[in-house]
Amino acid sequence: MIDISLTVNGEQVSARVSARTNLVDFLRGELDLTGSHVGCEHGVCGACTIRVDGVIVRGCLMLAVQAEGADVVTIEGLHDSGEISDLQDAFLQRNALQCGFCTPGMLLASAEYLKTDGTPDREGIREFLSGNYCRCTGYEAIVDAVEKIARARADNCGGSK
Ligand code: FES
């Protein structure tokens, strides 16, 4: 067992973990942050997407011990911060979720797109989200929602994007 200390959703966390525990299992099992989902468990589906030190990663491909000293944000933290409230509303309005299994990862990845690029370009959005699988295949509505917010945010910035 190894002692780790990190920040999760703005709170300092210290824990003793097995060397083989991955980060998403730690978040779900030890901290009860079950918004991050576990699908394929080998880096393919994106259900476990979380933000670590400002960039999205696959929580199933990172060990909890590798998060020592890191700043981790899960879907719960992103929700609480209000950063994606417009995006969440757009997902709801456009019915961009069905079973909801992929939704936390989709929101994390969409937030990253809006932060790093944000162009209201459907092809760009599709490509950026291509590592996140929706087993309900609701991609059209997801792209609609992200495009809508990309457009709205660009308009709010004076149409600079
Ligand atoms: S569970 Fe991590 S990418 Fe699928």
Ligand code: FES
């Ligand atoms: S809404 Fe069911 S997996 Fe995407």
